[in-house]
Amino acid sequence: MSPIDTTHLLAPTPRPDVVMTRGEGSWLYDETGNRYLDFVQGWAVNCLGHSSDVIRKSLVHQADQLLNPSPAYYNRPQLDLAALLCEKSGLDRVFFCNSGAEANEGAIKLARKWGKQNRGGATEIITFTGAFHGRTLATMAATDKPGWDTLFAPGVDGFCRVEFGNLAAVKAAIGSQTVGIMLEPVQGEAGVVEPPQGFLASLRRLCDEHGLLLIFDEIQTGMSRTGPLFAYQSSTIAPDIMTLGKGLGGGVPIAAVLASEKASCFEPGDQGGTFNGNPLMCAVGLAVLHTLCDADFAHAASQASDHLRSTLENTAQKYSASVRGQGHLLAMVLPKPVASEVAARCFEAGLLINTPRPDVxxxxxxLTTSPSEIDDMIAILSPILDEALQ
Ligand SMILES: Cc1ncc(COP(=O)(O)O)c(C=O)c1O
Known part of the structure; x- marks a missing residue:
């Protein structure tokens, strides 16, 4: 029996028998003093590492001033963060919320309302195989996970799924009821899957031709995770709507829907929430965003991600494995479906990595992980891969 009493948690997911108590940079510590080199970071959330000074200071400073005046009033961090996000993205308006799924839910509602006003009541959104958009009812319907269509039936209608990267399939799916196309610029939960070259630009063209909204879910890829501040900025095009979460708060719960002026059709009462845009979380988001936009920070992060990639590639070639992804969102595709076994062995050896697919x-x-921590990670991983793959 587990030494940890979990009886008061509702259906806990499978977790190892440790209780995490402290984090510092790339390291996580458990109750018994074991430490773990963390290459999961709250599922791509802690972009500045565990307990970063930037976040701690902004929390303490803002907590001294104002926690939550209610969404009925403006607050300064909310206004400042919205303005800076718009400046950096080129989009025009922001709606703040508390989780990625809630942001995507907001994006879906925004698109449906826009369809009502601009496309004769069209509501259908084209989504993709391998997509992950969250765990609310609507975002589950937009997600491609086996069994999710019936798990909490009846589900939410209004989504049409086509093969990721297949432009002909997208074209064929567009009809009078289509209002938009929604996708992750790099699919995270699918195992870090990039679209074919030029796919995002082709979708932009299709949306322009047919008068549809292009919606990017940048919850995992945004906030410099793939290199540029937003992943779409490595292409030449921009979405009409973008969602952010995860790295936006660097570990605290804040997410956002950003929209072009054209798509910003919410009216008072359409969308809201008690905690939405509260100054405590917005102050953190602002501090994180300022940090990511600092040229020295961005340069160091880019060098570290180059080092991570080349180190992983050197290791992968020994095992006929391959590396894919961008920036600090990388995956090693193994020649055998032993990823869970490898991750479990890594955990025992003090390294946290994640396995979105049986072979990934x-x-x-x-983004603050140092080159020497990357070398430490490989030093733990390599002998485990030796055993699992040779
Ligand atoms: C691309 C993407 N969209 C949405 C979500 C859902 O975000 P949250 O777990 O904050 O609701 C995730 C979470 O992993 C994600 O990766």
Whole structure:
């Protein structure tokens, strides 16, 4: 029996028998003093590492001033964060919320309302195989996970799924009821899957031709995770609506829907929430965003991600494995479906990595992870891969 009493948690997911108590940079510590080199970082959330000074200071400062005046009033961090997000993204308006799924739910509602006003009541959104958009009822319907269509039936209608990367299939799916196309610029939960070259630009063209909204879910890829501040910025096009979460708060719960002026059709009462845009979380988001936009920070992060990639590639070639992804969102595709076994052995050896697919190891460390920590990670991983793959 587990030495940890979990009886008061509702259906806990399978977790190892440890209780995490402290984090510092790339390291996580448990109750018994074991430490773990963390290449999961709260599922790509802690972009500045565990307990970063930037976040701690902004929390303490803002907590001294104002926690939550209610969404009925403006607050300064909310206004400042919205303005900076718009400046950096080129989009025009922001709606703040508390989780990625809630942001996507907001994006779906925004698109449906826009369809009502601009496309004769069209509501259908084209989504993709391998997509992950969250765990609310609507975002589950937009997600492609086996069994999710019936798990909490009846589900939410209004989504049409086509093969990721297949432009002909997208074209064929567009009809009078279509209002938009929604996708992750790099699919995270599918195992870090990039679209074919030019796919995002082709979708932009299709949306322009047919008068549809292009919606990017940048909850995992945004906030410099793939290199540029937003993943779409490595292409030449921009979405009409973008959602952010995870790295936006660097570990605290804040998410956002960003929209172009054209798509910003919410009216008072359409969308809201008690905690939405509260100054405590917005102050953290603002501090994180300022940090990511600092040229020295961005340069160091880019060098670290190059080092991570080349180190993983050197290791992968020994095992006929391959590496894919961008920036600090990378995956090693193994020649055998032993990823869970490898991750479990890594955990025992003090390394946290994640396995979105049976043959895929995913690496999403803090953007502050040093080259020597990357070398430490490989030193733990290599002998485990030796055993699992040779
Ligand atoms: C691309 C993407 N969208 C949405 C979500 C859901 O975000 P949250 O877990 O904050 O609701 C996730 C979470 O992993 C994600 O990766």
């Amino acid at each position: 190891l995913r690496f999403m460390p803090s």
